[in-house]
Amino acid sequence: MGFEPPVVVYDACVLYPFHIRNLLTQCAVDRLVEARWTDAIHDEWIGNLAASSPSLSIERLQKIRDLMNRALPSANQGDYEPHIAGLKLPDPDDRHVLAAAISAGATRIVTWNLRDFPGEVLSGYGVRAETPDDLLMRLYDNIPEAVVASTARARRNLRRSLTLPVAFLDALSRQGLARFASSMRGHIADL
Secondary structure, three states, X not given: OOOOOOEEEEOHHHHXXXXXXXXXXXXXXXXXXXXXEOHHHHHHHHHHHHHXXXXXXXXXXXXXXXHHHHHOHHHEOOOOHHHHOOOOOOOHHHHHHHHHHHHHOOOEEEOOOHHXXXXXXXXXXXXXXXXXXXXXXXXXXXXXXXXXXXXXXXXXXXXOOOOOHHHHHHHHHHOOOHHHXXXXXXXXXXX
């Protein structure tokens, strides 16, 4: 029985932290997931990151966005806007994320803001919200070798910093992937 990659929408908050964005994008490039995002999601993480890190220019962050879109041309979800008006979420500004999930036929929204995506609302659309740590652990449980290989490629993407495996896993843990980083420590020689 083969593995069918789940269709997932990455919320802006999981694309904001560098190492998580790198790893989640690599998982999509390696077809462990079928990632989706929107221009609005990109605008949100770019705007928030530029505001909190003045040393990062908008232009540099837009180049990262463009690289992500080139690497995963099918990830940029369009035609979601008609769904927005009919959606009710605790934060109305998050409706575009659920709308993108509906339009994409996604089964998951990957977010740190679980309370903003209540299960009782999402279940009506066949969608669940989960943290990146939960997503990566679920993938690891199902396809461990593929996840280890994808994590190794994500670390090797860091050409400028040449991050050693332990430091890479420490960074992932600091950014919220504590369970996943702990699991990957058992594969340190493969990273």
